[in-house]
Amino acid sequence: MRLILLGAPGVGKGTQGMKLAEFYSIPKLSTGEILRNEVNSKTELGLHIAEILKKGMLVSDGIVEKIVAEKLSNSYGNGFILDGFPRTLHQAVYLSEILQELPVDGTFVINIEMNFEKLIPRLSNRVTCADCVYTFNGDITDVKLMTCPKCGSKNCYQRDDDKKESIIKRLAVYDELTKPMIDYYRNQRCWIEVDGDNTIDFVFNSIIASIKQKIVV
Numbered sequence: 263m264r265l266i267l268l269g270a271p272g273v274g275k276g277t278q279g280m281k282l283a284e285f286y287s288i289p290k291l292s293t294g295e296i297l298r299n300e301v302n303s304k305t306e307l308g309l310h311i312a313e314i315l316k317k318g319m320l321v322s323d324g325i326v327e328k329i330v331a332e333k334l335s336n337s338y339g340n341g342f343i344l345d346g347f348p349r350t351l352h353q354a355v356y357l358s359e360i361l362q363e364l365p366v367d368g369t370f371v372i373n374i375e376m377n378f379e380k381l382i383p384r385l386s387n388r389v390t391c392a393d394c395v396y397t398f399n400g401d402i403t404d405v406k407l408m409t410c411p412k413c414g415s416k417n418c419y420q421r422d423d424d425k426k427e428s429i430i431k432r433l434a435v436y437d438e439l440t441k442p443m444i445d446y447y448r449n450q451r452c453w454i455e456v457d458g459d460n461t462i463d464f465v466f467n468s469i470i471a472s473i474k475q476k477i478v479v
């Protein structure tokens with residue numbers, strides 16, 4: 263099974279992706295996480311990416327497409343979840359080309375919809391675990407004292423792009439560059455849309471139910 267998670271920053275792609283990966287026992291590939299790892303490795307490429315991420319802009323199609331193609335060809339032959347890719351029409355077309363070459367059936371594109379105004383507080387108060395990448399909401403002023411509810415790590419932080427200025431820019435970039443890509447998928451059979459303004463479990467159950475329904479039909 264191949265699941266492609268779409269949606270604006272903060273709708274819950276990472277949260278749902280983690281649950282879906284456990285449920286279907288398939289790996290999740292998050293381009294945002296891969297890019298942040300590159301930043302942490304302090305390579306020349308990492309320093310270049312750090313500036314883009316902090317500004318809330320998109321990394322170039324060429325860099326991201328290369329990363330995804332390499333990952334998919336190496337270890338994702340039995341299925342995967344894509345979180346944060348594609349994000350432009352160019353990336354969507356590129357993905358369709360690679361998917362035709364991969365030997366797995368069943369692709370579902372899941373778009374999580376939500377009002378932008380509700381996303382700002384979610385992202386401003388998001389805490390990320392450096393050890394297991396779980397995200398949760400909390401009082402960000404106490405981030406150094408926090409314990410990850412998933413793995414118990416004390417190594418929690420606020421992402422550089424979760425400052426208000428970057429959040430607003432990321433939402434604007436989503437509107438300008440990613441939203442137009444939605445039409446590429448909307449009328450295809452694989453399309454699933456869920457309302458992200460519900461509890462985490464409700465959103466998860468809606469996704470599972472929609473996938474089951476599509477498989478039966």
Ligand code: AP5
Binds near residue numbers: 273277326384388398
């Ligand atoms: P990326 O890391 O993908 O960031 P994003 O798209 O901005 O999305 P987020 O990770 O911020 O949000 P999310 O939807 O995963 O929400 P989450 O589950 O954490 O990308 C970062 C950057 O990398 C981009 O800005 C870009 O520069 C670059 N990049 C990445 N991919 C790229 C690409 N393909 N092309 C070019 N550049 C690329 O949830 C958010 C918070 O809400 C959490 O605290 C969570 O606990 C909480 N929450 C989640 N669901 C619920 C719920 N139902 N109810 C209440 N709270 C909830």
Ligand code: MG
Binds near residue numbers: 294
């Ligand atoms: Mg995420």
